[in-house]
Amino acid sequence: MYKKEISKAVINRLPRYYRYLSDLLEKDVVRISSKELSERMNVTASQIRQDLNNFGGFGQQGYGYNVEYLHSEIAKILGLDRIYNLIIIGAGNLGQALANYADFERRGFHVSGIFDVNPRLKGLSIRGIEIMMMEELESFVKENSIDIAAITVPKSKAPQLAQELVNMGIKAIWNFAPTDLHLPKEVTVENVHLSDSLMKLSYRISERDKA
């Protein structure tokens, strides 16, 4: 059977649905209609129903959606029903910030190792995870089952590092370097371009100030 490809726009919205449902769950809300959720999220009810029906019929006519059920279904869709082993390359401020962010751990993203070139960081540990040197990276990746590598090294080092990681067998990269990585299509790259984000902000500020 032919399965329709899910559009990127839909995937981008899924984490946001998940976030709102997590909040509702915390507030012990049992059921919610697409209309009520749409008002909270500032989207159309139609869009919510269309989006969800890409994955299945999670609601019930006349009732709406059971919050707990829908939450757990979206978790499954997002692949949050398993543990991911993550390594962080670059133990600068940003790398350390990620390593310290316990929330990721709660969601199933386990920081397995942190690496840096700076010998002065050798032996230091973050949340009990010792910073390792880059020489140890390859054997570490080979001996551990690493699902994701977060790249928090300077822009100039990122492309080569990414290629090396791919050569070591890494299949998913969370890229924080302000550059695009050109890698084989079977490698999944998710970019966090903070400088792009900041420029979008300055664009909107200067647009607003023009008016």
Add this chain to the structure above:
Amino acid sequence: MYKKEISKAVINRLPRYYRYLSDLLEKDVVRISSKELSERMNVTASQIRQDLNNFGGFGQQGYGYNVEYLHSEIAKILGLDRIYNLIIIGAGNLGQALANYADFERRGFHVSGIFDVNPRLKGLSIRGIEIMMMEELESFVKENSIDIAAITVPKSKAPQLAQELVNMGIKAIWNFAPTDLHLPKEVTVENVHLSDSLMKLSYRISERDKA
């Protein structure tokens, strides 16, 4: 005269154009055609020309685009032709990482102050900027001309803090807390939801592994 609204999709792509043009500039490339740029960026040449022509005719038939000129024009469009004063609320790992990221400074985003509730951080400084206590925030904002507030406090504190910042007259927020801020529409909010980004990655990993 009626000026057509620029679509969000176009604005999202502008920083990426800017990034590629910066790279070309650094490599001393003088001119580039939409076709060549499209190949580097993995988009269609048509899209590049359409996008740019929202803002003006920056190219020349038979020649293409002058890299330096186009770069500087996009900088202007993005509002990068001025200085922005930025404060960071929350001097945890992420706040410190932002404060330390000198690249922003280079682009005209000046870190004016860093604030935290933790008295143990009092007096500590990052890149010469002393961490201040939250009690000092209001007077600091009033005495300095602050353009942007970066929120790097925990989720639970973010909505109230955002409201307070707005009350103090802040008009643009760079939000790193994993929650949406519901603020008056005249306030510009740019979100960096790292957990959303990580979930998109896990979605794609689990999709790939299914196949």
Add this chain to the structure above:
DNA sequence: TAGATTGTTAATCGATTAACAATC
């Protein structure tokens, strides 16, 4: 049952791509 709300089809709207005349 009557009312509410989904799932889904159809209509609309917007964004991307193709095509080509204009022009450097």
Add this chain to the structure above:
DNA sequence: TAGATTGTTAATCGATTAACAATC
């Protein structure tokens, strides 16, 4: 001038919204 490539219009494609029959 001839060739290249833009700027721009038209065609296509995709995403969002509206509408409503199905059904809980």
